Amino acid sequence: MEITPQAVVIPKETGHLEQGKYGPVFPRTPACYGFTIIADVKPGRAEAIRDHGYALAKALEADPHLLAPLKLHYLRWVLFDDDTRFMYQGIFDTDFDKYTEDAVALFGKAGVNTAFENLVGFPEDWKTNPGAFARFVREHHCPSFIEYGEYPYVTADEIKKALRVRSALSEMLDQMQ
Template sequence: MADAHRHWSTPAAMAIPEGGYFELERGRYGPVFPRTPACYGFSIIAKVKDGREDAIREHGKTIEAAVAESPEFLAPLRLHYLRWLLFDVGSGLHFQYQGIFDTDFDKYTEDAVQLFGQSGISTVFTNLEDFPEDWRENPEAFVKFVREHHFPSFLEYGEYPYVTAEEIKKALRLKDAFSAMLDQMQ
């Protein structure tokens, strides 16, 4: 939980116990992970199906094009940042998904299933071993996969802690409005 005594202007760090939470609180699909100074997030690491590296890289271009066509495409996920990595740890190619967002884990994954189900764009996870074929009709299986491949962080830091993406955008809109007003006064 956000510390009510902290202000967004004071950077904060949070060491998280092994397992990813302080107290076991059950959500719809498993443990509820805490909101940290970086908001919410998760990291998935999973093995890539043989021969699927190019498909994963192409999927990155698909998401880029969807956002270019409709900048609000990923808005339902309330993301701050998203990073995808491919790496080989000696046992084959692996994919890492890192996301920081403003909703809890369960809502984020449910929103992702809905977004990709409605958009006609598949999830990149279809290129990963053990990903459920019926993910569109079976959000529970999607969430189960994500949870089984999630590696909780043990430290999270926020330069502007607990601030949502919408609050950041609002502040930047205000900054632009002040800049425009000052420009007109000159």
């Protein structure tokens, strides 16, 4: 089976897209689903955002599957413009509505806060109000206009399964030698 790389252009206007619980359902692309937000950092809070990054990395060392419910491929956090602005990029396998609800539930269950609390306009009631969380993300979302996938439409679970098969095959071949 040959995998052919693909790209999809995402429309600028979203009025014709199916509407989900929290707004338009952006199409699944060869890179799966995702969003990019850019928001202003509350004055003096850039170090708190960095601290959240360190805390997340440490939590993942303790429990590598902590974020598994989010079906993530990648996350990227960037502080820029002299630490006055923050960019969050996430690529995941579920649509925006499910990701939002899963993220709010996950952080609530784990009893942790989010780096987003250090951003101007982030709702204080986000833990009990997924809609407010979603509105903030939608208001700060900078949509892609094209997305490309070298291995299009492949889920994180499928990638992990393929890597397990490769590992098992490699081990089997090593034992045959």
